[in-house]
Amino acid sequence: MALPTPSTGPPDISFFRLDPRLQGLETHIVYVGIPDKDGNRSWWNLWGPNSGIQGCQLAPKVAGLMHVPFDQLVSEGAYQIGATHERTIWKKREIGIKVMIGVGDPDTIFRYRMVEQRWWASWSATEDGYIGVYTRTHGWRFIRVRLGATPPNMFDLDPAAMDNNYMEWDMTAVAVDPYWRKRIEHATWINDGDEDGGIPSTPWDQLEELIEDILEGLFPGISNLLPGVHIGEGNLVIPNRGTEPIWPKFLVSSPGRTWIQDGPGGRMVELPLLHPGDGVVLVDTDPQARTLTASSDPVDPLFYRIARNSQLLDFILHDITNAGLPVWRRFEDRFSVPWPAKTVNRIKVQHSQGGGSVTALMPQKYSMAFS
Numbered sequence: 001m002a003l004p005t006p007s008t009g010p011p012d013i014s015f016f017r018l019d020p021r022l023q024g025l026e027t028h029i030v031y032v033g034i035p036d037k038d039g040n041r042s043w044w045n046l047w048g049p050n051s052g053i054q055g056c057q058l059a060p061k062v063a064g065l066m067h068v069p070f071d072q073l074v075s076e077g078a079y080q081i082g083a084t085h086e087r088t089i090w091k092k093r094e095i096g097i098k099v100m101i102g103v104g105d106p107d108t109i110f111r112y113r114m115v116e117q118r119w120w121a122s123w124s125a126t127e128d129g130y131i132g133v134y135t136r137t138h139g140w141r142f143i144r145v146r147l148g149a150t151p152p153n154m155f156d157l158d159p160a161a162m163d164n165n166y167m168e169w170d171m172t173a174v175a176v177d178p179y180w181r182k183r184i185e186h187a188t189w190i191n192d193g194d195e196d197g198g199i200p201s202t203p204w205d206q207l208e209e210l211i212e213d214i215l216e217g218l219f220p221g222i223s224n225l226l227p228g229v230h231i232g233e234g235n236l237v238i239p240n241r242g243t244e245p246i247w248p249k250f251l252v253s254s255p256g257r258t259w260i261q262d263g264p265g266g267r268m269v270e271l272p273l274l275h276p277g278d279g280v281v282l283v284d285t286d287p288q289a290r291t292l293t294a295s296s297d298p299v300d301p302l303f304y305r306i307a308r309n310s311q312l313l314d315f316i317l318h319d320i321t322n323a324g325l326p327v328w329r330r331f332e333d334r335f336s337v338p339w340p341a342k343t344v345n346r347i348k349v350q351h352s353q354g355g356g357s358v359t360a361l362m363p364q365k366y367s368m369a370f371s
Contacts, residue, residue, distance in 0.1 A: 021049075027370075028134035029058060032142075033122025041129070042122045048134070052103040055115030059098035059168070065133065065369040068178045069093055093178035094148055095131065102159070102166035112165035123147045131173065133180075133369040141180040141366055148174030182364035185239055189358050191232030191351040236347040236358065242365040245338035247286035248347070249361040254278040256353030260285075263337025268350065272330035281327055285335035294327040 015023065028048035032041050045051050046058040069091040074083040101119055102112045122129060128144040151169045159167040240246050252258045254274035260283065262269050271292070274281060279295035339345045339362070349358040 024049075024136050028132075029062075030132045030134075031122065032130040032132065034124045034127040034129050036121070042118060044119070044122065046097075046099070052100075054118075055102065055104055055107075055111065056119055057100045057103045059100060061098065063096035064094050066371070068367045090178065093143070093175040095143075095145060095173040095175070097171050097173065099169045099171055100166070101169065102164075107165045109160045109163070109165050112160060112167075116159075116167065135370040138370040139182070141182055141369055143175050143180045143369075144177060145173035145175045148172035179244060180366040180369055182242070182366070185241075185362040185364060187236045187238040187360050187362075189234040189236050189349055189351075191234070191354055191356045232352070232354070232356070233348065233350045236349055236360040237344065238347065238360050238362045239344045240339055240341055240362055240364070242363075243341050243367050243371075244365040245340055246363055246365060247284070247289075247335070247338050248363070249285065250283040250349075251357075251359040251361070252281045252283055252351075253353070253355075253357045254281060256351055256356045258352070258356070258358060259350040260335075260358070261348040262335050263339060264345070266337050268348065269333050269335055272327060274327065278327050285338075287334060287336070291334065292327045292331050 020026075026048040029046045029051075031044040031046055033044070035041055042054075044054050044056055046056060051057050071089045071091065073086040073089055075086055076083045099119070101116050104111075123146070125147045128146050130142045131145050132140055132142045134140045149172045151171055153167075153169055155167075157164075159165065238248075250260055252271065252274070255276050255278070257273050258271045259268040260271065261267075262285075271281075271283065281295070282293045284291055284293070339347075345362070347360055349360075351358060
């Protein structure tokens with residue numbers, strides 16, 4: 001018997017000849033429920049691989065997964081041809097689904113009742129769960145949702161009558177933030193002297209000596225101890241892979257002074273002087289949010305209140321005398337330019353303290369579940 005002749009051609013490396021489980025081309029839709037009393041969230045495979053394994057499954061039609069709802073606000077005049085566009089109003093997202101409860105074989109009345117109970121315990125009108133969509137081309141994207149309205153369905157019969165153990169519900173999930181999200185990208189820069197600017201010449205311990213001099217009524221050497229004379233400078237390289245421009249957030253260490261670039265090619269926004277009591281400060285560049293939040297807002301001791309009442313001290317040491325105020329009250333500037341979509345951004349930052357750090361947090365925001 002002759003042995004088979006070994007193949008001399010190249011092996012078949014076609015992706016589409018792989019097992020479908022390895023290809024992973026199915027759309028996968030899941031729901032992650034609200035936390036239970038122990039803080040755990042239930043997981044429901046509603047469409048795609050393992051769909052219905054927990055006893056629930058989606059009907060084939062779903063509304064609201066793709067485009068962000070919006071209205072065009074226009075004005076029209078009696079003698080105007082057409083209209084004038086005023087602005088675009090981006091609205092909440094409403095996702096309409098039909099859920100089939102009691103799928104699976106075999107299904108008993110006990111399993112059906114327990115699945116029904118677990119499903120509704122996973123939803124709330126006051127707390128958010130998550131709908132997640134996976135595609136091989138775009139990966140996972142999630143959106144926060146809660147129950148938008150009472151399901152309108154009526155029982156024709158008891159769902160468990162005649163051993164049916166099955167019910168369909170028309171549900172509306174509402175997302176006040178209409179955008180899909182992915183994991184936040186982050187990058188950190190530390191002022192270690194390796195980049196432009198180097199380690200500053202005015203560390204915080206010298207500023208503390210300056211405060212002691214003020215308390216003693218002594219002023220020699222003040223001009224040599226002012227902060228920010230020499231600062232460290234670096235770049236945070238971080239991607240925005242989303243489809244929408246983003247207002248990033250930053251975590252800034254204290255003490256010292258920090259500058260952060262406002263958008264591509266923009267100016268450097270100067271943050272207030274931070275002292276050790278501020279801890280880590282969150283900087284939110286979104287104009288609609290509170291810009292500065294300290295992890296530990298300092299108290300306003302008597303010395304700072306007296307010092308602020310002195311015109312001389314306020315003129316010479318404005319930042320130091322304001323250190324007793326919450327950090328957000330010491331900031332009078334603003335950010336005005338977001339970072340663009342689908343780009344790798346290089347954000348310039350500066351920190352006046354040796355070892356000081358700035359961490360950028362870049363949310364990833366998408367208008368559709370996939371595309």
